[in-house]
Amino acid sequence: MTLSIGSTEQQILRAAVRKAWGTGLIVAAIIAAILAAALQTGALDGSRYEEMLPTMLTLAQEAWPPDFERWPKWGGPLLDTLMMSIAGTAGGILGALPLGLLAARGHAPEVIRQAVLLLLNTIRAIPSILWGIVFVAAVGFGSLPGVLALACHSTGMLGKFFAEIFEHVDRAPVEALRSQGVAPLGQLRFGVLPQVLPRLVDVAAYRWEHNIRAATTLGVVGAGGLGLEIITAFHLFEYREALALIGVLLVLVTLVNLLGAFIRRRFLDRTSA
Structure with a gap:
């Protein structure tokens, strides 16, 4: 037994496929833009983070305890x-x-x-x-x-x-x-x-x-x-x-x-x- 798809159903199916492709392209473009921004700003450069945590810990140690003397x-x-x-x-x-x-x-x-x-x-x-x-x-x-x-x-x-x-x-x-x-x-x-x-x-x-x-x-x-x-x-x-x-x-x-x-x-x- 075979199922036949009418022209209306085919049009709906094609429209759904086009919408899915369009949504996929938009999502891909957004992901590409985010990756490009991350690369351009150095956010994916691991070497930039090597000294970040030690520096922040040193700064936190120098800032503690807070000084309210001049309040x-x-x-x-x-x-x-x-x-x-x-x-x-x-x-x-x-x-x-x-x-x-x-x-x-x-x-x-x-x-x-x-x-x-x-x-x-x-x-x-x-x-x-x-x-x-x-x-x-x-x-x-x-x-x-x-x-x-x-x-x-x-x-x-x-x-x-x-x-x-x-x-x-x-x-x-x-x-x-x-x-x-x-x-x-x-x-x-x-x-x-x-x-x-x-x-x-x-x-x-x-x-x-x-x-x-x-x-x-x-x-x-x-x-x-x-x-x-x-x-x-x-x-x-x-x-x-x-x-x-x-x-x-x-x-x-x-x-x-x-x-x-x-x-x-x-x-x-x-x-x-």
């Missing part, structure tokens, strides 16, 4: 790092809200939308540390260039996420308000914000958690804060003090993460009630 002088840099993250995140939110709305499909003319998307991509493509270098040159050393750098990069990142959130808004409430003659600001306030506000807060809280770490790296370029203290300690070979500062930073990051999770949980609970 009374760390309050200012610690506060600077925290304030930089808060102000930079707030600036990013203020910039991202209007830009994200304009970049969302269906909320602005296509020409404006594409221009705003290009602007957000450009801002986002420049790392925060490079923004820090630019603003240190523009306004001098201190916390201000750190705030401006975090605000710029956060605007690019949050603008992208906000645009995606605005694109998924249910248009029915907005159209109902428009049909009743409600002004655009009223449509935004009563038709859009109640839908998107929980997700906006969620994304903004995550961004704040990221910025507390980014604020530390900006100390490398002279933006102050704990990052500058850590870099200075390493430059002076004060590894025990550097380890103590890193421990303080970890405590700060952990507290900010817990606070961000608390804010998201409480806000989402209230909006779902």
